[in-house]
Amino acid sequence: MRALHPRNLSWLSYGALKGDGTLIIVNSVGAMLQTLYILVYLHYCPRKRVVLLQTAALLGVLLLGFGYFWLLVPDLEARLQWLGLFCSVFTISMYLSPLADLAKVIQTKSAQHFSFSLTIATLLASASWTLYGFRLKDPYITVPNFPGIVTSFIRLWLFWKYSQKPDRNSQLLQT
Structure with a gap:
């Protein structure tokens, strides 16, 4: 199974921080489709516990990352640069x-x-x-x-x- 990839949620945050409507729309749709995929997969998955734990762990890591960017990096430009770097790493790893x-x-x-x-x-x-x-x-x-x-x-x-x-x-x- 492909777990929820943090790429869409990361780029959605980058787009929101930058005010880029294209990034917001495309990655909102991507995040919704990934969520739908996970829900359908969970419905048919015989090992729900493992998948739920993986998904919860990934969401926890994402929440910690976003908490860091939104709470501990007060400068908007620095936050945009760090979030851009974060998004870039996930995108390169995907490709x-x-x-x-x-x-x-x-x-x-x-x-x-x-x-x-x-x-x-x-x-x-x-x-x-x-x-x-x-x-x-x-x-x-x-x-x-x-x-x-x-x-x-x-x-x-x-x-x-x-x-x-x-x-x-x-x-x-x-x-």
């Missing part, structure tokens, strides 16, 4: 995470461990956010989204190099 399967893809000489549609969606989303960040001259939006473009092209190259031949002994890994 780099599919490369964890890189060794498996090279070892099996099969790109079936990657989702082609997710690769295309990642490329389009990261390119859009990178261009948006360039337009606003906001490095906290531009810089962390650029790795999404790079990793998408790496995965597309792997799709080309190792065309998807079904391997009966291998199962799809979540990307």
